[in-house]
Amino acid sequence: MIHVEHLGKSFHDYQRGWVEAVRDVSFDCRPGEIFGLLGPNGAGKTTTLRILSTVLKPTTGKAVVAGYDVVDDPMEVRRRIGFMSAGTGIYDRMTAWELVAYFGRLYGLPKDRLRERMETVFGWLRMDDFRDVLGSKMSTGMKQKVSIARTIIHDPPVLIFDEPTSGLDILVQRIVLDKILELRDLGKTIVFSTHSMSEVERLCSRVAIIYRGELQAQGPIDELVARHGQPDVEELFFALVEQADARHAETAREALETTSNRGTGRTP
Ligand SMILES: Nc1ncnc2c1ncn2[C@@H]1O[C@H](COP(=O)(O)OP(=O)(O)OP(=O)(O)O)[C@@H](O)[C@H]1O
Structure with missing residues (x-):
């Protein structure tokens, strides 16, 4: 349902020059x-997820989401995904109900179907008691639920969550994670990014560890931990980061040596 092949993305930044945010990333979900x-x-998580959700175009490689290429058929992809990120906006002057309905209409849901989905989603996320609360008056937890609601209102088969629990207290975190698990049980294809080891352990059947724009390892959690001889995801994560830093330092050292040898005319 999601196929990512050798994906890469570079940005030009005036301070840093070319930044390779994502390099040769491949996975399936x-x-x-x-x-x-x-x-x-x-690490490159948001950039990868923005490419999958057609917000950014890749520099290299390809991504196919729900059967459509993100570059060739972005509109078809958008119809079939829900994308939730930290920046998924709540409008101060709209109530919870108005905002979710607005997004439902943007997705082209006919009136009857929209009404039915609104009732289902509001009931499922237990949002009925704040249907009429304005964005400006919502708590962080309410806002997060509204963000989830607007992400799933059109019942997309593919869901992309970029750090959906960042900034939430543990009670709201748990609600969000439970809902993501329920969506999985409904057969959705879900890609999820996080800094949190405990979240991946709780949620993911397979995980990719991304650092410096590259996948350092991927696979089922138990298999990965065993393959690298580590006791848990946290230790695995630190070991992979250390190895990647060592490789990076070595490459930088070699590049420096080559440059200084060129300057002196010596061959390495
Ligand atoms: N529009 C941009 N222009 C220049 N550089 C960018 C741009 N967007 C991202 N980057 C750079 O690409 C790299 C990867 O960023 P990205 O936001 O994908 O990381 P992330 O893993 O999502 O991090 P975080 O957990 O902080 O959100 C970083 O070095 C970032 O500064």
């Missing part, structure tokens, strides 16, 4: 599965 992208700040 099937219906009824939660695939986790685990990585620290700046």
